[in-house]
Amino acid sequence: MVKNNIIILGIESSCDDTSASILKNEAILSNVVAGQEVHERYGGVVPELASRAHQQNILPVVDTAIKKAGIQLNDIDAIAFTNGPGLLGSLLVGTSFAKALSLGLQIPMVTVNHMHGHVLAHFIDEEGKSKPNFPFLCLTVSGGHTQIVLVKDYLDMEVIGTTRDDAAGEAFDKTAKLLGLPYPGGPLIDKNAQLGNPNAFAFTKPTLPDFEYSFSGLKTNVLQFLQRNTKKDKDFVKNNMNDICASLQKTIIDILFDKLLLAAAAYNIKEIAIAGGVSANSGLRKRLAEEGIKNQWKTHIPKFEYCTDNAAMIAIAGRYRYLSGKLADQRVVANARLKI
Numbered sequence: 001m002v003k004n005n006i007i008i009l010g011i012e013s014s015c016d017d018t019s020a021s022i023l024k025n026e027a028i029l030s031n032v033v034a035g036q037e038v039h040e041r042y043g044g045v046v047p048e049l050a051s052r053a054h055q056q057n058i059l060p061v062v063d064t065a066i067k068k069a070g071i072q073l074n075d076i077d078a079i080a081f082t083n084g085p086g087l088l089g090s091l092l093v094g095t096s097f098a099k100a101l102s103l104g105l106q107i108p109m110v111t112v113n114h115m116h117g118h119v120l121a122h123f124i125d126e127e128g129k130s131k132p133n134f135p136f137l138c139l140t141v142s143g144g145h146t147q148i149v150l151v152k153d154y155l156d157m158e159v160i161g162t163t164r165d166d167a168a169g170e171a172f173d174k175t176a177k178l179l180g181l182p183y184p185g186g187p188l189i190d191k192n193a194q195l196g197n198p199n200a201f202a203f204t205k206p207t208l209p210d211f212e213y214s215f216s217g218l219k220t221n222v223l224q225f226l227q228r229n230t231k232k233d234k235d236f237v238k239n240n241m242n243d244i245c246a247s248l249q250k251t252i253i254d255i256l257f258d259k260l261l262l263a264a265a266a267y268n269i270k271e272i273a274i275a276g277g278v279s280a281n282s283g284l285r286k287r288l289a290e291e292g293i294k295n296q297w298k299t300h301i302p303k304f305e306y307c308t309d310n311a312a313m314i315a316i317a318g319r320y321r322y323l324s325g326k327l328a329d330q331r332v333v334a335n336a337r338l339k340i
């Protein structure tokens, strides 16, 4: 028999954020995230440094999440943890921690696919926000992935479109690096873009079949654009930072929406969500709202704290796996290339 109140501890450690969250039914009691500044000066995540930082952070992060939620260790019914995809060394920290805690407390554990987590974050209770109805499309855009996901049920998802090379977040971060901005550049491009003219410069968009994406060409295009212009004016970037950021952001959003619009029409779906770190982008959020009105879509935009990596989304995704009896045992392993 299923209990009335189920408490799940979520653990996320797939990239460079160590996070723990306590979920009671579909409500978040706590969601603690420890970021890692150590990567900033390298212009990207250094896997070995990430796993070491996870080792240092995981115990205090879980402890803080439990204290903030006002519960005891013994109140936890199950542990949900990300077992992939992500950086193997990072995933191993969360996986080993979850296995040890499950053994110590003698409670069940469930694995969660990180990408399921991003999508299912939409089912966390939030005042004034309605939850999606199945089936819906979710544009899942992060530092590692760009996917159009057909979400048929909590545990039944199909990727109908993805990228051939770079992810949307990488497009932001790599072009930001070319502009001399620190890692992760996505939020900084967003900030500068708000003060710039999105039509100041034109960048190329790829032409690919169906719902396929590609962002590597944009990176080369921006590099050549900067080389050409700094030859004429060495302060070109400094003098045009906001306009370059606004134009770049517009190009990335246009690329994302061209395919999303096609997919919505092809599948005849009018319920559209965005998820993942890039869904924190103000331009993307605005564009979804506008397209929603234009196309009579019901749109779903996640709360900021559930866009970038967090354990609340892992806890909610874990809840559905727990309720359907998909428990993991001590033989479970991390899988860096886990598919949806």
Ligand code: KG4
Pocket (backbone or CB within 6 Å): 015, 141, 142, 143, 144, 145, 168, 169, 170, 172, 173, 184, 185, 186, 187, 190, 276, 277, 278, 279, 280, 281, 282, 307, 308, 309
């Ligand atoms: O989902 P996430 O936290 O980690 C991965 O699973 O990859 O996504 C991180 C990505 C980074 O590429 C970061 O630059 C991007 O999300 N990002 C943004 C914004 N906030 C985070 N990109 C554009 N605009 C933002 N406001």
Ligand code: ZN
Pocket (backbone or CB within 6 Å): 114, 118, 142, 143, 276, 277, 308, 309
């Ligand atoms: Zn993510």
